[in-house]
Amino acid sequence: MVLSKSVAVCLAVVAICGRSIFDETPPTASKDAPVELVESTNSIGLKFKLIPAGTFSMGEGDERRKVTVTQPFRMGVFEVTQTQYEQVMGVNPSKFKGADNPVETVNWGDAVEFCGKLSALPAEKAADNVYRLPTAAEWEYAGRAGRTTQYTWGDDASQLGEYGWFRKNSERTTHPVGSKQPNAWGLHDMTGNVMEWCHDSPGYGGGVLRVLRGGKWDQGADKIIESGKRIWGSRRLIGCLLVFDVLTNLAAALVGASPFLLLAIPAFLAYVVIGRIALSGG
Numbered sequence: 001m002v003l004s005k006s007v008a009v010c011l012a013v014v015a016i017c018g019r020s021i022f023d024e025t026p027p028t029a030s031k032d033a034p035v036e037l038v039e040s041t042n043s044i045g046l047k048f049k050l051i052p053a054g055t056f057s058m059g060e061g062d063e064r065r066k067v068t069v070t071q072p073f074r075m076g077v078f079e080v081t082q083t084q085y086e087q088v089m090g091v092n093p094s095k096f097k098g099a100d101n102p103v104e105t106v107n108w109g110d111a112v113e114f115c116g117k118l119s120a121l122p123a124e125k126a127a128d129n130v131y132r133l134p135t136a137a138e139w140e141y142a143g144r145a146g147r148t149t150q151y152t153w154g155d156d157a158s159q160l161g162e163y164g165w166f167r168k169n170s171e172r173t174t175h176p177v178g179s180k181q182p183n184a185w186g187l188h189d190m191t192g193n194v195m196e197w198c199h200d201s202p203g204y205g206g207g208v209l210r211v212l213r214g215g216k217w218d219q220g221a222d223k224i225i226e227s228g229k230r231i232w233g234s235r236r237l238i239g240c241l242l243v244f245d246v247l248t249n250l251a252a253a254l255v256g257a258s259p260f261l262l263l264a265i266p267a268f269l270a271y272v273v274i275g276r277i278a279l280s281g282g
């Protein structure tokens with residue numbers, strides 16, 4: 001039953017998107033016409049958008065380079081809330097309490113542990129969902145949402161308050177997830193509110209430092225993290241994104257279902273899903 005439902009959902013992805021999820025050029029949107037990506041929800045209420053594979057310009061200045069995200073993945077629509085984190089971990093370490101506020105004051109190890117425990121939940125195991133942190137490339141690719149602008153929404157810094165919580169509008173605290181406008185791919189809080197951990201290490205610091213993305217509630221407009229900018233943190237600042245791979249059983253189901261569906265197997269063999277955990281900026 002689980003396999004049949006999974007196959008139906010994935011086939012719907014192709015039909016609803018109207019384009020290959022392996023296209024080299026990511027879908028783009030105008031301000032008035034955001035791209036509609038397929039959405040799903042897991043067992044604890046985390047919502048995800050299916051992000052297609054594609055090539056984009058990563059970084060800024062002299063470090064800007066072409067990067068290809070070779071496999072589609074699912075990215076969390078919202079930062080992980082305190083309720084969702086506590087449901088899995090049994091604790092809520094956040095400084096700014098609020099059921100729908102993003103969880104914060106968790107370190108990178110906590111975030112990885114959250115991914116593991118979420119993956120071990122019966123409903124997630126039954127669906128073959130294995131969650132992980134995103135790479136910095138995956139985060140920036142999803143954050144840019146097919147754009148090449150300075151910020152996730154464009155180049156106009158005066159619009160920051162419409163898309164993120166920062167020093168001027170946050171009243172020095174975090175806020176419920178999804179309170180601000182999403183980017184062109186329907187992802188909220190990609191700028192401000194709380195920072196988010198990535199999997200990557202900068203290559204120095206003895207493996208203690210990890211990449212942080214997204215900006216936070218107590219940063220000024222001149223410091224808020226731009227689309228192509230990364231910073232690094234240690235154990236004080238941690239958040240994460242989640243991933244799951246549902247392919248092994250799906251491939252078996254496709255083989256038993258129809259020769260026509262065999263054509264879909266390569267697409268499933270790296271099917272990844274990412275969810276977002278948020279973290280405190282200070």
